[in-house]
Amino acid sequence: MQGSQRSYPSTAYASDGCLWWQLKFKPGSKQPFGDEQKLAAWLAFNCELGDTITMRQLRVALGEEDRPNAAEHLNRRLRVLRQRDGWEIPSARDDGSLGHDEYRLDAKGWHPGSGKPRPKLETPSDSIRRQVFERDGRTCVVCGIAAGECYDDRPERRARVTLGHRVPGKRLHRGASVDELQTECARCNETVRDELPNPITLPEILPRIRKLPRADKRTLLNWLHAGERARSNLDLLYADIRRLSATEQIGMIDDLEKGAG
Template identity: 55%
Template sequence: MTAENRADSRDYPAEAYAPNGQLWWRLRYQPGSRRRFGDERKLAAWLTFNVNEGDTFTMADLRRALGDEVPNDAEHLNRRLRALRPDGWRIPSNTDDRTLPIGTYRLEAKGWHPGLGPRPKRDAVSDADRRRIFNRDGWRCVVCGVGSGEPYPENPDSKAVLTVGHRVARDLGGSVELDNLQTECKRCNEPLRHELGFPETLTELLPEVKRFRKSELETLLSWLQARQRIRNRVDAAYDRARRLSEGEQERLKHTLRTMIQGSR
């Protein structure tokens, strides 16, 4: 069943209404003030009381539900939906699940909404910590190994974007301490954390490692000491070159062609 097939006029529980008696997603201003009531809060409230977990909805559903109170801009709504993730919401789109039509979303898990009270405080990762984590992890996803801007082997048209993820997901009690944070591509980010639950432990890994030959043990140790799978100097230069601007990459390619021709 899709949200499009459900009527918007129905009896709602008390939690669906703000103190002034309006439905949360119909509010223009924060209760008791003249500050605008945020679009994320409206989306969270409407989804909570109008879409069941496992059901789908579309951008058209959201626009009809929120009326003229939000911009008629798909990317604006997309950003607002993504901003709900730290509050416990899981809402995959076609980008996350190719079985979904473009513009259609599936509600997998509900999180905080205004009827529950004040919004939980978020522990943001600072820009300095974000760069520290990326540098520590070699600017590669620790889950699948893809580098920033690299195409996925099975989908060359889709390029990886790195983000900071949690080893233990926040809604499972994970913190924002550096030891719980790691570099992940957006494809491997929170959905994988929920599928796997708690991360790998040493107790689970050791039985497999103890079956390795000496050469394999030495290789694994060298990778762990380097905090990355050791690649040759061409690999390392490529990683650095990928982070150059487009113009600098073009100049580098020209320089490489000149050097190659000069060595013949």
């Protein structure tokens, strides 16, 4: 494992002589050098197959001097290495013998010192993407926010929708079918399903369910059976209106005010 004074082969260094995982910018560019590539390089040159690594270790390795790397979603970056770059890095989720926050290096994949171009990200086609977004009314199936709407707790942040796999943690791939995919806002896609434990507990929800009028209970049951929230005409119309340009939306609101007044 890592020793601070160890020597590395020349491939561990970028063209400017800096170790890949300490690089701030892409060689010859002002763009930041991404954590995924730093992780890959650090793992490639500091770990042996079978080593167990903790997230804390990775944060220290990718940090600066005494400041660990505090990037959110660093574990998601590891997942990209698994999905895109051919790394096998099981976590406690894949292998019960690993502790919480532990990862084991089973196979090395692409890294920036390998001298090969990085594998292309395989994503579903634009046509599949469009069909999924249209089916879901451009609305996140996890939290219900529509593209362009603001989050209740972060009014300055507008939701952007992206494609997610129905099965958390499963990779998006070129051949994925519309049925395997769902619309998620970037926030739910990044955090809720993969990293944060669900903070809601059944005892918190039960009284709210019991208080519902019978018709609402039936609707809720239908959604749960269907595995998704069916949208009313009004919901769909609302989602479509949100896709109009700002000027068109203002015109729309004027029209509605005349009609509803």
